[in-house]
Amino acid sequence: MKIEPRTLKGFRDFLPGEAKKRQYVINTLKEVFSEFGFEPLETPALEYEDILLGKYGEEGDKLLYRFTDNGDRRVALRYDQTVPLARVVAQYAPRGDAGQNEISFPFKRYQIQPVWRAENTQKGRFREFLQCDADIIGADTALADAEIIALAVTSLKKLGFENFKVLINDRESLQFSANGIQFAPEQNLQIVRAIDKLKKIGKEGVIAELQEKGFTVSEISSVFETIETAIPSVRLTEVLQILETLKIESKYVEFSPTLARGLDYYTGLIMEAEIAEYPAGSVLGGGRYNKLIGMFSGNDIAAVGFAFGFDRLLEALNELNLFPRELASTQVLVTIFSPELLNKSLEIVSLLRTNNISTELYLDENAKMDKQLKYADKKQIPYVVIIGPEEAENGEVALKNLKTREQNRIPKETLPNAIS
Amino acid sequence: MKIEPRTLKGFRDFLPGEAKKRQYVINTLKEVFSEFGFEPLETPALEYEDILLGKYGEEGDKLLYRFTDNGDRRVALRYDQTVPLARVVAQYAPRGDAGQNEISFPFKRYQIQPVWRAENTQKGRFREFLQCDADIIGADTALADAEIIALAVTSLKKLGFENFKVLINDRESLQFSANGIQFAPEQNLQIVRAIDKLKKIGKEGVIAELQEKGFTVSEISSVFETIETAIPSVRLTEVLQILETLKIESKYVEFSPTLARGLDYYTGLIMEAEIAEYPAGSVLGGGRYNKLIGMFSGNDIAAVGFAFGFDRLLEALNELNLFPRELASTQVLVTIFSPELLNKSLEIVSLLRTNNISTELYLDENAKMDKQLKYADKKQIPYVVIIGPEEAENGEVALKNLKTREQNRIPKETLPNAIS
Numbered sequence: 001m002k003i004e005p006r007t008l009k010g011f012r013d014f015l016p017g018e019a020k021k022r023q024y025v026i027n028t029l030k031e032v033f034s035e036f037g038f039e040p041l042e043t044p045a046l047e048y049e050d051i052l053l054g055k056y057g058e059e060g061d062k063l064l065y066r067f068t069d070n071g072d073r074r075v076a077l078r079y080d081q082t083v084p085l086a087r088v089v090a091q092y093a094p095r096g097d098a099g100q101n102e103i104s105f106p107f108k109r110y111q112i113q114p115v116w117r118a119e120n121t122q123k124g125r126f127r128e129f130l131q132c133d134a135d136i137i138g139a140d141t142a143l144a145d146a147e148i149i150a151l152a153v154t155s156l157k158k159l160g161f162e163n164f165k166v167l168i169n170d171r172e173s174l175q176f177s178a179n180g181i182q183f184a185p186e187q188n189l190q191i192v193r194a195i196d197k198l199k200k201i202g203k204e205g206v207i208a209e210l211q212e213k214g215f216t217v218s219e220i221s222s223v224f225e226t227i228e229t230a231i232p233s234v235r236l237t238e239v240l241q242i243l244e245t246l247k248i249e250s251k252y253v254e255f256s257p258t259l260a261r262g263l264d265y266y267t268g269l270i271m272e273a274e275i276a277e278y279p280a281g282s283v284l285g286g287g288r289y290n291k292l293i294g295m296f297s298g299n300d301i302a303a304v305g306f307a308f309g310f311d312r313l314l315e316a317l318n319e320l321n322l323f324p325r326e327l328a329s330t331q332v333l334v335t336i337f338s339p340e341l342l343n344k345s346l347e348i349v350s351l352l353r354t355n356n357i358s359t360e361l362y363l364d365e366n367a368k369m370d371k372q373l374k375y376a377d378k379k380q381i382p383y384v385v386i387i388g389p390e391e392a393e394n395g396e397v398a399l400k401n402l403k404t405r406e407q408n409r410i411p412k413e414t415l416p417n418a419i420s
Numbered sequence: 421m422k423i424e425p426r427t428l429k430g431f432r433d434f435l436p437g438e439a440k441k442r443q444y445v446i447n448t449l450k451e452v453f454s455e456f457g458f459e460p461l462e463t464p465a466l467e468y469e470d471i472l473l474g475k476y477g478e479e480g481d482k483l484l485y486r487f488t489d490n491g492d493r494r495v496a497l498r499y500d501q502t503v504p505l506a507r508v509v510a511q512y513a514p515r516g517d518a519g520q521n522e523i524s525f526p527f528k529r530y531q532i533q534p535v536w537r538a539e540n541t542q543k544g545r546f547r548e549f550l551q552c553d554a555d556i557i558g559a560d561t562a563l564a565d566a567e568i569i570a571l572a573v574t575s576l577k578k579l580g581f582e583n584f585k586v587l588i589n590d591r592e593s594l595q596f597s598a599n600g601i602q603f604a605p606e607q608n609l610q611i612v613r614a615i616d617k618l619k620k621i622g623k624e625g626v627i628a629e630l631q632e633k634g635f636t637v638s639e640i641s642s643v644f645e646t647i648e649t650a651i652p653s654v655r656l657t658e659v660l661q662i663l664e665t666l667k668i669e670s671k672y673v674e675f676s677p678t679l680a681r682g683l684d685y686y687t688g689l690i691m692e693a694e695i696a697e698y699p700a701g702s703v704l705g706g707g708r709y710n711k712l713i714g715m716f717s718g719n720d721i722a723a724v725g726f727a728f729g730f731d732r733l734l735e736a737l738n739e740l741n742l743f744p745r746e747l748a749s750t751q752v753l754v755t756i757f758s759p760e761l762l763n764k765s766l767e768i769v770s771l772l773r774t775n776n777i778s779t780e781l782y783l784d785e786n787a788k789m790d791k792q793l794k795y796a797d798k799k800q801i802p803y804v805v806i807i808g809p810e811e812a813e814n815g816e817v818a819l820k821n822l823k824t825r826e827q828n829r830i831p832k833e834t835l836p837n838a839i840s
Contacts, residue, residue, distance in 0.1 A: 003470050005510040005716040008495065011466060013508055015523060016459035023450070023460055030443070035773065037750040037780030037799075039436035040443055044548050045465065045497075045534060046431060046485075050423050065466075067487035070538045075428060077465075088433055090425040103435060104798045106783050114465060118490045128464050139783040143762075147781060154773075245766035247774070296425040330457040342563075346665035353455065353574075354667070360457030361567060363526050363559040378524045379457075 010119065010127030020327045021314060022130070025159065026112055029132060029308070032155045033110040036147065038134055041109040043084035049074035055083045055295070063117040077116040081133045081307075082292065085111065089137055090296035105138030126311065135305025137293055142235055145269045145288060146242035148304050152273060152284055153252045159313070160322040163276040167256035170233040171266040171287065178222040189264055191215075191223055196260035230257030235268065265289045269304060278316040284308050330360040332383040332419055333376040339365045344387045348397060348412065355416035376402055383419055430539065430547030440747045441734060442550070445579065446532055449552060449728070452575045453530040456567065458554055461529040463504040465536075469494035475503045475715070483537040497536040501553045501727075502712065505531065509557055510716035525558030546731065555725025557713055562655055565689045565708060566662035568724050572693060572704055573672045579733070580742040583696040587676035590653040591686040591707065598642040609684055611635075611643055616680035650677035655688065685709045691726060698736040704728050750780040752803045752839055753796040757812075759785045764807045768817060768832065775836035796822055803839055 007013060014022060030040070049066050056064070056079060066076035078084060092103045103109075112132045119125035134151060136144045152166050176183050176191050183191065194209045201209070203224070210220050232240060232255045243253055261270045268288035275283060286306025293301040317323055332352060336345045342365045352359040360381065362372045369386070376384050386398040397415055400407040410418055427433060434442060450460070469486050476484070476499060486496035498504060512523045532552045539545035554571060556564045572586050594612050596603050603611065614629045621629070623644070630640050652660060652675045663673055681690045688708035695703060706726025713721040737743055752772060756765045762785045772779040780801065782792045789806070796804050806818040817835055820827040830838055 002718070003716060005471070005507040006468065007464060007511075008466055008468060008493065011464035013464070013511070014460075014462035015508075015512060016461060016529065019460035019462050022462070027447075034750075035776075035778040037753075037778070037801075039749075040434075040439040041436060042434035042439050042442070044427055044431035044433070045536070046428055046548070048426065048428060051425070062490075065489065069428075069485065070482075073428065087425040088435075091427075091433070092435060104795065106795075108780075109436065116465070128466065136783065141784050143781065143785060144783045147783060242762075242766060245763050245770070247770040296423060298422070329459075330454075333457075342662075343665050346662060350665070350667040356455075358455040358457070360528075361563065363556065363564045363567065364561050365563065375524065375526075381457075 008127070010121040010125070012126065012128070020329075021317070021323055022310075024323065024327055025310070025313060025317065026130075026132075028158055029112070029155055030110070032151065032158050033134055036108075036151050036154070038108045038110045038151070041085070041088065041111045042113065043078065043081070043088060043111070045078050045114075046075045047078065047084065047087070049076045051087055052076045052079055052083055056080070063119060065116045065118055078113065079117060080115055081111045081113060081131050083295075085109070085133075085135065085137070086293045086295050089293055089301060093297065106144065107137040108135075109137070110134040130310040132308040132310050132313075133305060134307075135303055137301060137303050139304075140288075140290060140302035142238040142242060144302075144304050145235070145239045146246065148269075148286065148306060149239065149243060149253060149271060150246055150248050152271065152286075152306055153248050155308075156273060156275075156284075157252075159317060161275055161316070161320070164252065164273060165254045165276075166252060166271055166273045166284075167254050167259045168236065168239070168269060168271045169256050169259040170236045171261075171268055171270050172235075173230060173233050173257065174260060176223050176226055178216075178219040187215075192260045192264075195223075195227065195258055198258050198260075227257050239269065261285065261287065265292050267291055271306060275316050275320075277320055278312075280315065281312060282309070283312045283316055326380075326382065329358075330379065330381045331358045332385055333360050333362060333372070333379075333381045334385045335362050335369060335372040335376075335387075336365045336367070337369070337386060337388045341387055341389065341392055344392045345385075348385055348387060348415065351412070352416060352419070355420070357416060357419055373400075373402075385415065428547070430541040430545070432546065432548070440749075441737070441743055442730075444743065444747055445730070445733060445737065446550075446552075448578055449532070449575055450530070452571065452578050453554055456528075456571050456574070458528045458530045458571070461505070461508065461531045462533065463498065463501070463508060463531070465498050465534075466495045467498065467504065467507070469496045471507055472496045472499055472503055476500070483539060485536045485538055498533065499537060500535055501531045501533065501551050503715075505529070505553075505555065505557070506713045506715050509713055509721060513717065526564065527557040528555075529557070530554040550730040552728040552730050552733075553725060554727075555723055557721060557723050559724075560708075560710060560722035562658040562662060564722075564724050565655070565659045566666065568689075568706065568726060569659065569663060569673060569691060570666055570668050572691065572706075572726055573668050575728075576693060576695075576704075577672075579737060581695055581736070581740070584672065584693060585674045585696075586672060586691055586693045586704075587674050587679045588656065588659070588689060588691045589676050589679040590656045591681075591688055591690050593650060593653050593656075593677065594680060596643050596646055598636075598639040607635075612680045612684075615643075615647065615678055618678050618680075647677050659689070681705065681707060685712050687711055689724060695736055695740075697740055698732075700735065701732060702729070703732045703736055746800075746802065749778075750799065750801045751778045752805055753780050753782060753792070753799075753801045754805045755782050755789060755792040755796075755807075756785045756787070757789070757806060757808045761807055761809065761812055764812045765805075768805055768807065768835065771832070772836060772839070775840070777836060777839055793820075793822075805835065 064076050069075050094104050114128050115131050156164050174192050190213050194206045266287040267290045270287035272282040273284035284306050288304040290302050293303045334345050334349050349361045384400040396409050397412045398409050484496050489495050514524050534548050535551050576584050596611050610633050614626045686707040687710045690707035692702040693704035704726050708724040710722050713723045754765050754769050769781045804820040811817050816829050817832045818829050
């Protein structure tokens with residue numbers, strides 16, 4: 001029976017061209033995260049079902065990949081990295097003996113792993129995608145908020161973005177009132193969720209949504225007055241001062257009183273990042289969520305952090321042409337002129353690799369030179385070395401630059417310098 | 421209902437200490453792989469069940485994690501990286517238009533992703549573990565075999581191993597005969613599988629196993645005579661010559677006529693790596709397998725490669741103490757003497773980060789100095805900076821080396837040089 005080679009809808013192969021871009025972004029972010037003292041954490045792809053079930057709302061439960069394993073255990077695939085983080089914090093909580101199997105607070109961790117969600121792929125969503133989180137657990141200070149914002153700004157700069165803004169707001173400022181009376185929590189959440197769509201649907205749209213929910217015209221105008229006259233909260237003012245002293249340029253951080261973020265678990269700072277040339281949406285979202293990480297221990301545990309939208313980030317880097325041109329590609333292909341001259345080529349490979357030059361050897365001594373050059377072109381290898389009979393006799397090599405198509409004959413000892 | 425935070429048997433959390441070691445090994449290997457012109461490939465965690473089922477024998481089918489997804493599709497979790505590679509080769513085979521969605525031969529790819537197997541955990545096996553493969557597809561040459569061996573040697577050297585050997589043999593040399601008559605394929609495989617255990621169970625053990633399978637004493641002595649008088653095959657001799665010209669030191673590569681590798685899919689070169697100080701077993705295995713990658717297309721496709729046993733590799737590096745001491749850890753913790761002096765600390769953080777020094781800021785301006793120093797100790801941060809009132813007044817900082825416990829007061833401008 002012939003089986004058709006194919007992938008599941010919403011799942012992707014990443015061939016080398018794409019995989020190299022992904023690795024570049026991951027490595028760049030890991031570098032910045034480490035520079036700020038964040039450390040990696042890895043959790044399993046499969047968890048006991050009861051660890052994940054009920055943590056993402058009714059909608060989330062439906063999107064969980066879950067099944068019964070061979071040992072009759074109910075298991076589920078990782079849906080995000082926050083619930084596993086909460087489990088880890090409960091399971092390896094600081095006990096004070098500083099053992100191997102313990103985390104210490106503040107716990108500054110990053111986590112870059114795939115998650116799985118049985119999403120509707122018609123909405124352009126993937127069922128397997130990379131999450132990329134950085135969080136500080138156990139520090140409820142303006143300093144921690146500021147470090148998270150500084151980390152976001154530094155990461156975006158390091159990736160080469162220039163025209164971006166990290167928008168910030170304080171969820172506590174989003175407590176609305178009309179006629180001096182605060183709205184009840186459920187009503188307030190309706191308002192926050194409507195405002196969250198301001199950029200997408202405009203002021204008209206928000207008004208319409210609120211009217212539909214039963215808010216009066218005067219209540220709605222109170223809400224907009226609150227937003228339009230808003231100033232940063234005391235905490236946010238402190239955060240902005242810290243960022244200034246840390247020399248995070250103020251053009252990268254903006255107080256945005258209309259930033260709402262619809263999720264109801266934020267308890268303080270909320271943040272998003274926008275790139276001017278990439279209008280498709282925010283590439284990063286996060287904030288403070290002091291009521292979530294304690295879900296397994298039963299105590300509130302302070303937490304602040306953000307997640308990159310990894311696919312969006314890649315799309316933005318692609319559109320803005322910010323990937324380095326030679327992405328970890330081979331620098332030189334050493335060709336083989338003929339089986340008799342194979343050893344001459346092998347010697348050059350050894351010489352180049354000893355000089356730490358990323359070198360590929362063509363793997364068939366009987367292949368025509370034309371085929372070998374085409375291989376280099378396809379793999380976008382910038383230089384090709386050819387050692388024909390004349391070059392071999394004179395201790396030389398021919399060095400061809402595939403971009404300029406220039407070819408020069410040079411003494412073989414000078415080759416490493418000619419390339420690097 | 422309180423849910424106990426716990427992980428499934430055979431699945432592991434990697435807290436920062438362990439996760440940093442894993443990343444170090446992955447990064448080191450990726451670096452070497454790229455230097456040899458190998459490129460990354462990523463495939464999905466979930467495949468259609470029919471892609472994987474029946475490819476790993478009866479035993480393998482039992483160990484597959486498989487289930488019905490929300491769309492009633494039968495799916496299975498990645499079990500290895502070879503079958504997905506075969507699928508990729510069939511799905512994106514070279515069509516000659518050099519498009520984005522195409523691979524070109526020889527396809528030199530590496531792949532480092534987790535796989536899942538419902539193994540018996542009592543045997544000390546994991547159900548989720550990392551595989552780390554490097555393969556060359558589409559080149560049936562001694563050059564390709566030699567490049568794979570050179571890559572293995574260079575990888576092990578780069579990780580810091582010195583006392584190791586890559587053992588090689590040719591599967592075609594393992595064709596046994598008695599009284600001038602070759603054994604039938606099934607009998608020959610029984611012999612190969614018995615010899616594969618030579619190191620574990622000794623010559624006596626192999627003889628016993630062969631007798632049990634019905635081989636006569638004279639047949640068995642023919643087998644051992646063949647092994648004991650074996651010389652490298654023509655192909656292996658060519659491979660060894662290429663390695664010599666590539667200046668791969670001969671002490672790292674050894675012809676081993678008793679190396680058999682029990683799997684029946686090898687068609688030529690077979691290889692393993694042994695580290696003298698790590699007797700627990702081979703850290704790497706592989707060879708040429710020209711009949712496997714074409715499973716979806718129906719044609720034979722040449723292939724040669726190896727896989728590291730990632731967990732063993734980590735264990736060996738641990739036992740031989742080969743991990744770099746300061747594994748991507750923060751270099752400096754900047755403490756906060758008091759809330760009034762916070763800004764002085766923030767300025768130092770900015771100064772250090774501008775100088776590309778990996779710097780952590782203590783995140784609570786009200787914490788006692790003692791607690792801050794303990795935090796640095798726990799995270800094994802080598803340097804701590806303290807700016808008290810006197811230091812602040814004189815434009816100085818106190819720099820404490822946590823290993824030597826030495827503390828010096830220095831002008832703040834000189835701090836970046838004092839650390840790096």
